[in-house]
Amino acid sequence: MTHSSSPTTGLLFALVSASLYGFNIVYARIASFAGASGSAIVVYRVFLMLVLVGIVAAVMRGSLKAAREERGTLILLGVATAFVGICYLSSVAYIPVTVAAVVFYTFPILIVLASPFVEGTKLTPSLLGVVAVATLGVALVVGPAFGDLDWRGLALAFGASIATAIQFFAAARCRRTGVMAKTFWIHVLVLPTAALISLAAGQLAPPSSLAAAPFAVTMTIGGYVFGFVLQFLALGRITAVAAGIIYCTEPVVAAIASALILDEVLSPLQMAGGALVLGAIMANVVLEQRRPKGAPLVPIAD
Template identity: 30%
Template sequence: MAGEGTATLWAGRTAALISALWLGCTTTLAWLVYDAGGAPMTLVVLRFIFAIAFFAVMLRFSSGGLRLPRQDFGRLLVVGLAISGMTLGYMSSVAYIPVSLAALIFFTFPLMIAALTPWIDRMPLGPMQVFVFALAFTGLAMTLGPDLAKLDWRGVAWALFAAVSITCLLFQSRELMTRHDPYLVLMIANLVGLVVCGSWLLTAGQVQLPSGTLGFTAFVLVGICYILGVTFQFLAVRKAGPADSALFMNLEPVVSVVLAIVVIGESLSWQQLGGIFLVFAALVLSSLSRRRMSRSVQA
């Protein structure tokens, strides 16, 4: 039984890493879309549409049904609203504060999950796990290098709202993904997100598509990366739980920084290199800690 639990944990961690890789690509691709004249909220709404279509097709070929028990409607609504809050909060924050600062505030969500896990899951986090979360956040701060001089309370509030939303998303989605067809959960959750963000877009009236081959290609790739990233993200939560998934998802902004260097030509400082090293060190320490705990249980 212990061996099966370890295999499941590592499957979840691997899914979290894959999710981080795909979602990490969206930041640079989104920059290419905006540079070609596309608007952020237009990209978000069409990303939801792509996801709904994909998950509907996958659901058609899966063994799951289209019906959910009535008692799960509320939880599913919360998941959909959390996806909307995460997207709206993150996109709105960058209108007031630098992207790096918004990303740093957003990635306080692993620390939120670490703090809430003992209360929600009744699984206390040891000193090593707390240290690992703090180490990963320090590495992100060094990698992103935010400009605190451009602090605006509105941007900070939106970014914190996004962080709280994804924290809620990871906790609420685990049970749904375990009990129901994951594609059904993802399809309905993204449908709720489409309704919320689509209403926002229609109210703002800022529908702007990118122009040119590069902008359109990046636009399509953002949708593909989002679909794959969210799918593996939910799979990670299902297999490894919110805490482990959140920790390994810290790799996402690191991927964004590295890809920006390759695609856009941004430079990488020694401070950022040190930050990337700390993030990877946190992941290694977490893996070693879990392996040690698994061996003690088997003994």
């Protein structure tokens, strides 16, 4: 695969992945209405991911061996992935979900600001402008009303944002280890973490509890599984900066899906926010296509 075609494929993978995550959130909410615990779904979907990867690896005789030089990066990636879920899930115990979402989606800004130090990316006015527009769009879509907010919730949501930025950078540098092996070892680290959180919250229900909303649970787990695989296929083809901006579509898709599936009405302000995010994504695609064809996707560290 050439460098010229790889970024385009990566952008498409990232866009589909973000959309699946957006739908995943909506169906997780439907499942919760039926009594299926969200934390239990997390545990069982991670367990299912491990089983599926094991089956696919056995059938295809694929290797689950991590590249020796990337094992440290994989550990960082697994820990960061676990912290994304831990911090984001915990933040909503102290602040409204919409506020947590806005704070969480500051991670594209963090990626751009850190990219000169991590990837050697040059910060251009056009790139900074795209990030600013995308972030504003996300804020308009989720439309929170800020009031008296608990600092613990804000700190946890911002912690999830930092962990996500680390996740994107680590995944973009983990290119020699196959997606199958990468997915397996990440979830080996995530599973015990998710299980401990569920036990501590008293919500680790038996698998039979998921039968309360079979379709919604299936859509939630399916959206996560396919979205996760596509996310790491994308991060092997595009920069963390480009991926961070593309993933701003997730809350937009969630808002639209909520309106269509849950009959939640979108306000004109939310529609305007969605238009800003989509405009920023199109601008980012143009900037990505202008990147020199011979330039590496991620500079190799000395």
